Amino acid sequence: MVELVVVSGVMIMLFLGIWYLGKFQDIQATTIQAARYAAWERVVHKPTAMSDATLQAQTRGRLFSWNTDPFKSTDGQNMSNGGKWATQNGMWLDHTGGGKLLGKPGDVTVSTTSSALPGGTFMNGALKAIKAVSAAGGLTGGTPLNTGGLYQSQVSVRLTDVSSLPAPLNDMKLTLNEKHAVATDSWDASGPKEVAMVTRNYSPAAIFEKINPLLRPLEVGLSLIEPSFKDLHLGQICPDVVPADRVGSGENLKVYSGSSPCY
Template sequence: MVEMVVLCLVLVPLFLLIPILGKYIHIRQQSQQATRSAAWEATSARSYAVPSNAQVRPQLIARHFGAADSRITSTAPSTTAERLDDPLLNTFSDQPLLQRSDITLNAYRNDREPGIMGKLSGLISKLPGPFPPNERGLITARMDMRIRDLRTADGSAAAYLEPFDTIGLRMQTSSTLLTDPWNAAGAGITGNNPRSVKAQIRNMVPTSNLEQGAQMLKGVSSLPLFGVLGDLKPGHIEPDVVPMDKLERYAPRP
């Protein structure tokens, strides 16, 4: 009996902490996935602007800290419940390890690329016109997780699991992506859209300045031996043709 009591003093806390350590790892993986998603949301923003934290945070919580069988929707469901739907975020005493208010999405940060690549992108941004990439095109998303200390079923500190009853564990993850994926608004064959493929590539093609002068060649195309000159198109830029089903339908102009 005495030996069993001594063994239980060691084995019972050990058996209780092994699943808790697994849940800590689970929270770490969830936070890493949520941080990558936060950075991606900023990269693929429709308005070319970084979204607000109030807009992204509910989506991250619903998608990465909800039940595994929940549906992924474009708009996060509104809720005031503190407890998260993922059952792995609860302890052996049915106390929460992580709640909604414990998840913080910090403000996005835009930085320049480090080293020589940052200097080269800075030189490219000096070109006239709207040619990307963005000089400060690296965006960093950072999340903080405040892990709750272990409690018994009545909410008191689980002193027999010291120091996990007062450890005050916190996790922090970050992810960085290049935010300017060009986002060209159409080929630019017609009109003068500054975000079109043609407008952005034009600054990289010095001969594009000859495109207007090429109109003069049409005047001599009717002369013998000079007809072929009318077919020349110096400086002409022809963006790649994209199938219609691959293009997103833009909103009509006001």
């Protein structure tokens, strides 16, 4: 009987320990996913468009509030200042089923940073040269190229102590921390217009776009001598226009007339 009592106590502790390890690992898996989500969102949205506070509230609402609803722009708006969980994963409850291992949204914190891409002397020199050329965007009206490209996130999740567990398991003060980093290509663009605006900085002829109305009479006069001059539009950049000699047989394109998709 004594052996049974002693062994039973140990076995119960081991059972609860394995059970709670599974619960903690499930929360950690969500924390890893949250760090990835935050890093990617920071790549897409600059801090001026989406602050860390907004991103933090959305991360809480979308990844730590257990629901099957589609994502909405208002996700997490009630969690920005702590708030309460609307619903939560049953896996994240203690062994009694009544205590939450994540007590409140304020226990989940998200922060992001952005910096230049890591590299040696050559990389740093290349970035400085690109930045210097990109500064000419004020003359051509282009968009400066982002010489950064390393976006990092950190998500911390403070777990609630389970008071019903025996000491010292009832006062572990556990915090899960996960980081994620995304290295991006600054030349990537979301559409033809962004391609044109970034490329404009590196196209000296793009400066003629600002004085194109003044050159128009000259183009009309020259077109009397050479008709092709009427299709000359100095300074315009057309990302999606394919030269005729690059188009395969049977694929005819309309003649470029200076309209969209040119910028």
